[in-house]
Amino acid sequence: MNTAIKKYYYGDIPDGAADNSNIKNNTATENAWPLWEVFIRSKQGLDHKHAGSLHAADAQMAIENARDVYTRRQEGISLWVVESKYIHASNPDDAEMFYEPASDKVYRHPTFYDLPEELKHM
């Protein structure tokens, strides 16, 4: 019996602790449907927000799957899906040069400007 293993938490049983005598051959990836990202606009919302992912054989099915999976509790009234492989993300290593240069441009923000009190609603 293997008891000298990592700390156990719920859902964290180490793999291979059981009797693995009937392991079958790996059939992974054949017939696997591609992954899609789902974006939902809620009733009050102005923009589509990322809700999660799912698998579907094509775009039409992806939209319907998104409807069935992600809007069961009236989460939205409009759906976008895009195949995950077409999502490009910025590189975390570029974070400094990408985002920090914006931090000293305070003059871009309306609060930068001191105006007389009498001038309301500008």
Place this chain on the structure above:
Amino acid sequence: MTLHDLEKAFQHKIDNEIKIEPKDWMPEAYRKTNLRQISQHAHSEIVGMLPEGNWISRAPSLKRKAILIAKVQDEAGHGLYLYSAAETLGTSREQMIDDLHSGKAKYSSIFNYPTLTWADMGAVGWLVDGAAILNQVMLCRTSYGPYARAMVRICKEESFHQRQGFETLLVLSKGTKEQRDMCQDAINRWWWPSLMMFGPKDSESTNSDQSMKWKIKRKTNDELRQNFIDMIAEQIKLLGMTLPDPDLKWNEERKHYDFGEINWEEFWNVVKGNGPCNKQRLAARNKAHDEGAWVRAAALAYSEKRKNRLNNKAA
């Protein structure tokens, strides 16, 4: 940057509660631990559909039938969210499912116990989901971003599960003598296995710190288990039922309930595959997946055909 620098920067993020995202550098062990934990969590949701799905056809009223179906369906959704989170770590869902089906990957042992009466639907909701929620609420703050986001979504949906479980038992507890007996019997059978859901005692874990240090986990097994016992020991009073532990009593000094010894031999045996339903659960999952293979293949083939037709038209 040297490996050492990367590790330092990584730990710095964790210490400052900045979520780790899929493209960020992470130690290989962090990736593996997360992948194993998230996929096991996903497997638990999917296998967990079976013991409750077992009663859909026999639910005793139309209202109960609809509630139970919605609940089991939610678990499919939760499994789906979690597989998606795990996929960001570079392993396909198909691969994870293969590992489950081959017996290589594990799922929560609780689902290897049988659901024998209708009262089990209540006991599973109240005790099993109740135990799971403690874990899941903690996981909403876990350090890996996609896992934390999946957990936030899951927790929103999950609170209905525990409430409906308790309410199912409440109705039975106010029912006929047979219903009350059914209720007590289900609690007797599910109590100890649900305590086992939190895993071995902290003192028996040799390598306890890494998951805490990486903030994948934020509370120890014993802390969570004690929280659960304190909660349930109070709630059961409302049912007028008892918990099957003669040693259970309030400890004024500790401000916690004391409780009896868990049967760890049973725990390890169920983990090792000797639970009442291990084989049956895996067989059911394998069957569904195998019999679905031609369906998945056909949908892909059709989508290819249609794409080609559209391309030919355009050309």
Place this chain on the structure above:
Amino acid sequence: MNKLSNYQINYILSLADSTLILGQRNGEWCAHGPILEQDIAITNITLDLIGQARNFYQYAATLINEVEHKNETEDSLAYLRNERDFKNLLISELPNGDWAQTILRQFFFSSFMLLVFEELEKANDEQMAAIATKSIKEINYHVKWSSEWVIRLGDGTEESHNRMKNAIEALWMYTGEFFIPADYEMIDVASLKEKWLEKIKAVFEEATLSVPENTFMQTGGKNGIHTEHLGYILAEMQSLQRTYPGAEW
């Protein structure tokens, strides 16, 4: 009780029974679907069907209680009537078979029910029209979902095409019953046949499938003469209510 309300009650019960029994069958897929996303999809349909059944049973119970001064409820009607009293269409009680058979049954059934509900929406029975209006939204999606699957499988692989052909062979003979009116039926079902067939043919054509000709049609469900399958469905479904009479759940 007068004949008219008797007819009306029987008709409502027949709609309730068909939707419940198909819901019961589709519910067997929950946790056993071909892929998670579709497990969730068919379960949504199951929930819609059970919701429709509950609306009909509740309405039937109200009418029965008014006319006969009884205490029927949605559950007493679903759980305490016997096999010969059930008036569901035979196609709803057939075993699920494979995914091809399940989605084809859904396609046949939902395409028919859509036409039925469109008629009911026009009926001068307010309650019925309200149930119909709500249900049509659901059924439109069932038709869309199932017809897309028919096309996908029909025009998918050789295996899926053959499985669809087998499914058509197995189920076609249960579609004739749709259009043969029972004495209690409140709408002219015979007149719906052409429109239904048109829809089936259009989808089949895209799916590279064809409609069988000259098939002998099974009947009986509407009058309580069922296949052997229904007895088992009810035995399972009604077991708790029958074992513990009068208990609340």
